[in-house]
Amino acid sequence: MARFHHSEAQHIHCVRVSDPLHDIFMQACFNIVRLISGNESDQINIRVKTSGLFYRVSSYVNDDFGSETFVKYVENELEELASLASQFEAAGNNARTIAKTISLMIDRGTNYKRAAILNSKVSSELGSSMTLVERGHKWRTLDIPSKSFSDKKWATMFFDSRDFKPLDRVLLPMSPNLLSKKLQKELIFCAGAKFLVIFLYSREKLKLPEIPLFIASFESADSALIPTPRITFENLYAESNTSDVMDDEEIELNIDSYTPRSHRVLRLLLITNEEVLLQLCDDVWCDDQGHLSHMPSVELVEGMRLLLRSEYQLEKPEAYLDRSEAWRTPLRSIVNLGISCDLMSRNIEHRSGISVNSRMIRSWIDGSVLGPEDKSVFFQLVEELKLRDFLDMSVSSSEIQSWWDDLERARFAQTMKGVKNRSEALKEAERVLIEDVEESSSDGSLFEYSEILVIERAWIDFGQLESLGVSNRRNVRVFS
């Protein structure tokens, strides 16, 4: 109920902390990201590495940069950055600048942002009633072994905290747009914090998550979904300047991988050469040799094959049985001419080591079971038919493969399954709401019937989300 009371305009107080070394560090990071554009993997990697380093150093308030955790992290990252930068002429100097400034910050022994949090006027006024977000994002902050603000008796919050209660005052060491989605939801959209105090270096940009427009009954009543926060600023200056300060312009690092508009997805390739994108939070059902188990998309790895069928691709068993006479008739003929299923089963096992139950062979003949569950069993069965001259030896492996694919699809097509593109689902929802129809029929999903290869995990931008496939968790089978 407190969240409704907090739903008046949030007050955000932004404290700008001056640190000349950080200014130079940030400029060098920005230069690398700006100069090394392109989508080659090396170019993406150096941008990812640089932006990751920038975000983690800028949000680090756990100590004065002297802890073993921080020093070790920085050493590893700078080594990798140097290695990546060596491939790009434009990046070398900037990478060296980054290394130099971080080294100076460590030697200096003072973390100005941390000092501001501990000593600023607003911190002392608010006292122990604050909650500090110690880690606002899994990738944009450094993994810290232990809490460092426990002596201040402040409550702390992390990106993976579970219980969120509405709070009056929250401290953030990073811009709200860089928080995890969960924290953005709790602290901004769902009125979880009445008063936000944000500490940023002087050139970091204060940016809020995009607040959509709420569409009301008439256009003139359209307004921001949540009230626009009231923002105040305060500047804190360093005691001494150790080097020239660049101009005061705020810089925003705009990296594909870490911008709020980018999303981590699984990129899947359909047999029709179209691409499907699944969010990692989507669910899929995995059928591995007949066992169904629930699996989030995040557990799918490159190289897995998935079989996908649209909701309306239903088929009765009889239709498949007719098609499968190509191999079923010869099998029936063998048995009719006196060769027993037992003998066939023994031959297959003797030849290939694969054991096949003779009762199963009988069930495939009469169609009570559509066919073997295992691909190798099916191939050995067909081999047996060829060796006994009941199937032409010239039948190609690609044709046999097509029989197998057909069998898999038929088995898969027996129950209601399907995947819908999210935008299509929403369009259909609109149609049902607006038009006088009880049920809408699909014109044919984007994914009528497809075999899918998991290509890679990728970052995509907002525009590509239009083609995001939303998986119904009963829809996808995995064949590894």
Next chain:
Amino acid sequence: MNYSFSFKDECELEYTLNDLGDWAVLAFRLGYDSFKYGEKENRCITLASVPTREIFTAIVAMGAIVADASSFKGNGMLSWSQFRELQVDQAVYFTDRTRIIRGRLGGFNEEYQARTILDARSATHFVTEGNFYNYKIRFDSPKSIGNSQEDDHLVLEFFQQGLDLKVDKNWLRTIHPSISLNIVKHNFICAISGVGLVFKSKTIPISRFLSLTESLGPGSGKVLLKSEKNSTIDFNPKLAILSTGSFERLIREYARSDLVIVLEHHEYDEAVASVARSLRLAGEDSAVNRAFTEKVPNGVRLISKDMRRAV
């Protein structure tokens, strides 16, 4: 309607609807008006965005329950023809002289034109059309949830004393829910578990008042509680409350119901805005929309339209 009740939370603090805020009054009104909406050709569709959905949804459901009870005219009761068609072995409770006893339905006896009920002592009772209403057939045990008969009285008392409404006690015996609710069940039940409705120094848990059920069995409850993505349904509820960001997957199943869609603010994106634009263009403002246009409650965003109902 007079509101003489308050909500009590886990800390034993009490709040009236007005104490909670305009958002709570809107939620109650939304549920009440949406259920009451009686146009045959049109239906009321509302899309609301709120900071947190569970308690808002509970109050919407509460408004709908009150509307259901206040508009009860004997509809939805078990009829003789429906009783004849019930499955064999269905567990029932019935009144035999002064006692309520449990039994299982047997078949239909053509000779006596009666449906048989076998009780725990293997005695056979013959229910004919003539004496059907005397048996007061029900499906919920009078001994469930403490003493269910006392619960029934408490619910009726709440209507009388908390809302100044006299409700026919037969409303408690309607066989099918007329409200369905899709939501993350665990979160919803946790959120309302400590909330009670207080009137004249008595308290009834809100979950009991809502009479939540997950079963489609006859007499199981008033609000059918379903998971946020489960759309399988074989009846048309009068009001469907879709309190989930995945509402687009459920819409088709409720093509003939009045709809209340509840989103949390972080779920409202451009795709949902597109649905809202279509609603805006295709319907007239509903009564709820008109009532709250001038003063939008803190934290709530709402668009509510009257749209054509599927035939």
